[in-house]
Amino acid sequence: MADIAIDLGTANTLIEVKGEGLVVNEPSVVAVDRETRKVRAIGLEAKRMLGRTPEGILAVRPMRDGVIADVDMADLMLRHFLERVLPRGFFRVKPRVVIGVPSGITEMEKRAVRAAVMSAGARSVYLISEPMAAAIGVGLPVTSPRGSMVVNVGGGTSEIGVVALSGIVADASIRVAGYEMDEAIVGYVRKSRNLLIGEATAEGVKIQVGSAYPLEEEREMDVTGRDLVNGIPKTVRVNSIEIRECIAEPVAAIVSAVRRALEVTPPELASDILDAGIVMTGGGAQLRGLGRLLERETGLSIHLDEQPLTCVVRGAARVLEDWDLYQGVLSH
Ligand SMILES: Nc1ncnc2c1ncn2[C@@H]1O[C@H](COP(=O)(O)OP(=O)(O)OP(=O)(O)O)[C@@H](O)[C@H]1O
Ligand SMILES: [Mg+2]
Numbered sequence: 160m161a162d163i164a165i166d167l168g169t170a171n172t173l174i175e176v177k178g179e180g181l182v183v184n185e186p187s188v189v190a191v192d193r194e195t196r197k198v199r200a201i202g203l204e205a206k207r208m209l210g211r212t213p214e215g216i217l218a219v220r221p222m223r224d225g226v227i228a229d230v231d232m233a234d235l236m237l238r239h240f241l242e243r244v245l246p247r248g249f250f251r252v253k254p255r256v257v258i259g260v261p262s263g264i265t266e267m268e269k270r271a272v273r274a275a276v277m278s279a280g281a282r283s284v285y286l287i288s289e290p291m292a293a294a295i296g297v298g299l300p301v302t303s304p305r306g307s308m309v310v311n312v313g314g315g316t317s318e319i320g321v322v323a324l325s326g327i328v329a330d331a332s333i334r335v336a337g338y339e340m341d342e343a344i345v346g347y348v349r350k351s352r353n354l355l356i357g358e359a360t361a362e363g364v365k366i367q368v369g370s371a372y373p374l375e376e377e378r379e380m381d382v383t384g385r386d387l388v389n390g391i392p393k394t395v396r397v398n399s400i401e402i403r404e405c406i407a408e409p410v411a412a413i414v415s416a417v418r419r420a421l422e423v424t425p426p427e428l429a430s431d432i433l434d435a436g437i438v439m440t441g442g443g444a445q446l447r448g449l450g451r452l453l454e455r456e457t458g459l460s461i462h463l464d465e466q467p468l469t470c471v472v473r474g475a476a477r478v479l480e481d482w483d484l485y486q487g488v489l490s491h
Contacts, residue, residue, distance in 0.1 A: 164475035170314030173472035182244040189236040190218040224334040225261035225316035253282035262288040263332030290320025296474030306428025312443030319420040325487035331420040337443035339409040347405035356384035372448025436460035440470035
């Protein structure tokens with residue numbers, strides 16, 4: 160049977176086809192012709208157009224805060240990704256789909272995800288909460304009575320889950336993650352340098368010099384944007400100390416969410432977590448020093464998965480492979 164696992168993320172969409180492995184790993188961006196609404200590009204090609212599209216083209220991110228923000232665009236994007244990877248005529252086979260969703264998702268948002276996947280040609284859709292999928296993806300014993308804790312920091316959501324016996328025992332989910340850091344950097348550079356920079360530039364600053372904890376060697380880099388005073392392109396230098404300060408707020412929000420999840424964790428499971436530590440997943444978890452900061456703030460040991468960006472889709476794919484074992488982890 161042709162089954163499919165999907166992580167429809169705010170920043171990136173990943174798709175695994177059972178038996179074939181990862182077949183899509185691209186930014187969640189779609190570019191359409193403004194008038195005809197025909198798709199001009201999706202994924203990486205469309206991301207390159209963000210913030211620099213000519214008049215006739217519209218490039219958008221259909222996902223926000225982990226959920227569908229633009230239904231039509233999300234449908235288009237998903238359909239195009241699936242058409243790209245599925246053999247012709249496949250849609251008559253109608254795959255079974257497991258898709259990761261934020262644990263804080265509302266009923267209405269769930270319906271939108273289900274509808275998008277069904278309209279892309281699925282036979283049935285199963286939702287799995289992202290921290291659960293991430294936990295399975297990194298190989299934690301989610302069906303056992305032992306408690307395991309996962310912190311997934313994506314682009315639009317940060318989700319913390321304590322899992323045991325196939326369920327989420329304690330969790331916290333906030334709509335603050337990588338993007339809020341990018342936005343904070345845009346705001347800071349505007350205020351401190353009178354310079355307007357784009358989203359992609361801000362993300363580059365975060366990845367190159369961003370941090371959550373003092374670095375052994377602080378860094379600096381040049382940033383180019385448009386001078387707000389005279390409208391002319393200008394380059395300025397920023398350093399890792401000021402960037403750390405400017406993203407401190409979203410970082411602190413993530414730390415408090417981890418604390419909140421720990422506070423509602425039953426004591427028996429808390430002792431498991433003390434033994435095993437916490438696993439971090441998601442692209443945003445790669446922020447320099449985030450693990451160290453969490454270690455300092457919680458006293459627990461923190462591990463970053465080796466492939467943090469693919470944990471959710473790998474977990475969803477595992478569920479398809481071992482349906483009998485994992486059926487209980489699906490959410491309704
Ligand atoms: N080296 C890095 N340092 C800091 N942040 C990074 C790094 N690499 C990627 N990111 C950030 O990771 C985020 C994307 O991660 P991921 O693909 O896990 O999100 P997503 O699953 O699409 O979003 P969500 O789960 O919130 O819907 C982006 O904000 C990106 O800027
Ligand atoms: Mg994600």
